[in-house]
Amino acid sequence: MSGWLPTAPCTPAACVDPVRATASVPRAVLRLTAVAALVLAGVALSPFGRRVPAEWIRRWCRLIVRAAGVRVRITGTAPPDGGLLLVANHVSWLDIPLLAAVRPARMLAKAEVRRWPLAGALAARGGALFLERDRLRALPATVARIAGTLRAGGAVSAFPEGSTWCGRARGRFHRAVFQAALDAGVPVQPVGLRYRRRDGGPGTAAAFVGEDTLAASLWRVARTRGLIAEVRVGPLIPPGTHPDRRSLAHAAQPPALEPAWTHAALVAGTLARPHEHGTRAGRPVLGA
Secondary structure, eight states: OOTTSOOOOOOHHHHOOOOSSBOOHHHHHHHHHHHHHHHHHHHHHGGGGGGSOHHHHHHHHHHHHHHTTEEEEEEEOOOOSSSEEEEEOOOOTTHHHHHHHHSOOEEEEEGGGGGSTTHHHHHHHTTOEEEOTTOGGGHHHHHHHHHHHHHTTOEEEEOTTOSOOOSSSOOOOOSHHHHHHHHHTOOEEEEEEEEEETTSSBOGGGOOOTTOOHHHHHHHHHHBSSEEEEEEEOOOBOTTSSSSHHHHHHHTSOGGGSTTOOHHHHHHTOSOOOBOOOOOTTOOSSOO
């Protein structure tokens, strides 16, 4: 692996708490079967992608997360139409459908995702922009492709931390993807993602970090009871408000990790009412 790639220190042994409340094995199998059925349905319908209403896609993505046994809570204002860069902190494979539940977009993903069972085929058919993370020389061309998509009025989703983190800690946003937003003259939509248990404790069971395999992570999530995914759509950052990608990346740090956004604040009702429309360490997505 190239030395320039961002990595996280998180590992399953050090960062992921043992599952306290477990679902039965039959229930977990049923959950994973439902997830697989929904993903297969998405693969079958992907050739009709442009004709499928965005609201259907959002509902389908929420269903995938819900089928895995995870409740979804979304706060904030819906993102605008047109060219838009959505950026979020990265904790889990669940982040991908959760971002699409906010606004369907072309996902920026590492090239390895293309080889994932079912999900890889769906990502490819859905127009994912794949990054060859071991080829630093390919980065400018990838940024240019992202900018072209944004100029054409499309939305692109990315995880600028470049690696998954367990949720207790976070990485800094790397700058490269923000250059595409600057070049295209489009706004940036920060989205914060956080997982917790029903009792308010950290939902580290959702984390996909270290030497974790996708199969192990899927099974852990399916066996966990009372897991909640909280999605906060932050204030939109209009184009022209930041002179360079460094300051833009800093401004876009995820709102979900701000101290004010806590379980206590949600219970007290100090945040917007949630609305419902129904990697291992060094798993980089985009760095530099």
